[in-house]
Amino acid sequence: MEWLRSEIKVKARHHGLHEITEHVAEELERLDITDGMVTLYLQHTTAGLCISESFDTSTVHDLEAFLENLAPKGESTNHHAAEGEDISATNKRAVVTGVSLSIPIENGRMMLGTYQGVFLCEHRRQPIERTLLLRVLTI
Amino acid sequence: MEWLRSEIKVKARHHGLHEITEHVAEELERLDITDGMVTLYLQHTTAGLCISESFDTSTVHDLEAFLENLAPKGESTNHHAAEGEDISATNKRAVVTGVSLSIPIENGRMMLGTYQGVFLCEHRRQPIERTLLLRVLTI
Amino acid sequence: MEWLRSEIKVKARHHGLHEITEHVAEELERLDITDGMVTLYLQHTTAGLCISESFDTSTVHDLEAFLENLAPKGESTNHHAAEGEDISATNKRAVVTGVSLSIPIENGRMMLGTYQGVFLCEHRRQPIERTLLLRVLTI
Numbered sequence: 001m002e003w004l005r006s007e008i009k010v011k012a013r014h015h016g017l018h019e020i021t022e023h024v025a026e027e028l029e030r031l032d033i034t035d036g037m038v039t040l041y042l043q044h045t046t047a048g049l050c051i052s053e054s055f056d057t058s059t060v061h062d063l064e065a066f067l068e069n070l071a072p073k074g075e076s077t078n079h080h081a082a083e084g085e086d087i088s089a090t091n092k093r094a095v096v097t098g099v100s101l102s103i104p105i106e107n108g109r110m111m112l113g114t115y116q117g118v119f120l121c122e123h124r125r126q127p128i129e130r131t132l133l134l135r136v137l138t139i
Numbered sequence: 140m141e142w143l144r145s146e147i148k149v150k151a152r153h154h155g156l157h158e159i160t161e162h163v164a165e166e167l168e169r170l171d172i173t174d175g176m177v178t179l180y181l182q183h184t185t186a187g188l189c190i191s192e193s194f195d196t197s198t199v200h201d202l203e204a205f206l207e208n209l210a211p212k213g214e215s216t217n218h219h220a221a222e223g224e225d226i227s228a229t230n231k232r233a234v235v236t237g238v239s240l241s242i243p244i245e246n247g248r249m250m251l252g253t254y255q256g257v258f259l260c261e262h263r264r265q266p267i268e269r270t271l272l273l274r275v276l277t278i
Numbered sequence: 279m280e281w282l283r284s285e286i287k288v289k290a291r292h293h294g295l296h297e298i299t300e301h302v303a304e305e306l307e308r309l310d311i312t313d314g315m316v317t318l319y320l321q322h323t324t325a326g327l328c329i330s331e332s333f334d335t336s337t338v339h340d341l342e343a344f345l346e347n348l349a350p351k352g353e354s355t356n357h358h359a360a361e362g363e364d365i366s367a368t369n370k371r372a373v374v375t376g377v378s379l380s381i382p383i384e385n386g387r388m389m390l391g392t393y394q395g396v397f398l399c400e401h402r403r404q405p406i407e408r409t410l411l412l413r414v415l416t417i
Contacts, residue, residue, distance in 0.1 A: 190377050191372065192358070197358040198358040205349060242378065243413045245283070252320075276281070
């Protein structure tokens with residue numbers, strides 16, 4: 001068994017869900033991993049990670065609207081605003097989506113379901129370059 | 140240390156939370172695991188996994204109502220409907236509940252708290268047979 | 279590679295988010311871990327774990343209000359009340375926040391982002407002493 005460490009930089013094209021499946025898959029290929037498990041860890045508090053439908057692109061828009069409605073920008077409970085008026089709402093959405101995710105790997109591929117993709121949830125209005133840590137246990 | 144792979148098929152009796160603690164425990168027993176950690180990974184986008192109260196069964200009904208209210212079926216932000224009118228709502232609930240879960244194992248048992256159980260969250264109206272991957276690091 | 283097991287007791291000072299970063303870091307130092315990954319597992323159904331902003335303390339209050347609004351105490355879907363009138367609401371919030379979390383470790387430190395902290399989400403009105411399991415894969 002071996003323990004491999006890597007990190008990639010990801011930046012959404014715009015606010016919302018941004019698929020990173022291929023980006024992660026390429027890094028796993030570069031690390032030459034056959035079997036094991038990858039844990040993804042996002043080092044941010046205004047963005048998140050999720051697994052969702054990657055086949056029908058309308059899902060992404062529905063999820064974006066859902067997360068915005070769940071924690072809207074103009075809410076009265078948004079006091080944290082030192083770094084921008086959308087910060088508090090993005091902190092809230094980030095707690096719902098989470099920052100840590102483990103995915104099994106087999107035959108060099110992440111064992112995603114047929115319709116699953118890995119997404120960066122960029123909760124901020126202005127996308128930022130994000131650091132995603134990859135930690136792999138390989139056999 | 141050893142790395143074990145397995146998968147089980149789970150199907151909820153009806154829409155909502157369906158306890159799978161025993162189902163997972165039996166598979167761990169079959170694999171003869173004493174100590175380590177299991178990671179459960181659900182390969183679907185319209186169902187999720189969660190740990191919740193398994194003792195008082197009224198909790199399950201409260202949680203089902205909560206998740207339905209959080210992402211209702213008839214919402215205006217539900218555009219993804221190619222595979223059924225409840226698809227978009229189920230995608231949203233699946234992002235809230237998540238598909239990946241790690242649980243420590245000791246003396247052959249998952250280290251769940253006294254009141255904790257493992258649940259399949261079947262977000263679709265018509266339950267589907269679901270594939271749950273088990274990956275175990277055992278010592 | 280080595281597999282280490284530990285547990286700590288954590289108790290929030292009051293209802294809401296309670297930072298436990300230092301508490302966990304001290305335990306990892308005591309275990310003398312340099313590199314690897316820690317999985318935190320909370321054995322409760324009315325509390326959760328999350329990673330969120332630890333720098334600006336107003337975030338904590340915003341998140342507390344957010345979680346309370348998401349699953350309010352007096353809701354009509356709260357039937358589970360055998361152990362207190364806030365139980366059902368706390369079960370709901372616990373499903374949103376989750377109980378399992380994996381964080382990479384390097385040079386003896388959790389690889390948290392600059393603004394990230396680890397929080398116990400104490401969803402109950404009266405804080406309870408909580409058991410947090412630590413499982414570490416170290417290299």
